[in-house]
Amino acid sequence: MPTYSKTITVKEDIKTCFDFVADFRNLNKWNPHDEAELITKEPLREGSIFKVNTEFNNRKMLLKYEVIEWGEPLRASLKTETKGFEIIDTLFFSATSKGTEITYSVNIKYKGLYMILGLFLGGVFKKLMDNIYNLEEILGTP
Secondary structure (H helix, E strand, O other): OOEEEEEEEEOOOHHHHHHHHOOHHHHHHHOOOOEEEEOOOOOOOOOOEEEEEEEEOOEEEEEEEEEEEEEOOOEEEEEEEOOOEEEEEEEEEEEEOOEEEEEEEEEEEEOOOHHHHHHHOHHHHHHHHHHOOOHHHHHOOO
């Protein structure tokens, strides 16, 4: 299972960062290719589900992400699954003297034919991780 991740440091406090990033309703503010809505009732917690409209490799997709871990304010994990893959996005938050360190990690498990195709998608995911963050702009650079 390939894993892709990126770590940034922002000036906002850990709670502000967790509340903003872990709530996928804010996804379009820092990842312009995605838009999400909460389809379960609040509060956000393990079991909450987001419907996410996304674009990957020039292909539009509708995914349902379920919160599988909600360790506020340090960690949150969300999982989506299709017939071709399972993806777990994990967000790690750590308070620092400069603000908050945020690590976004994506773990992908390919299924069936996608196991072969996945060998060629590494570059696409690396590029996505490099371009996904407007978070530094939104949450401030230290």
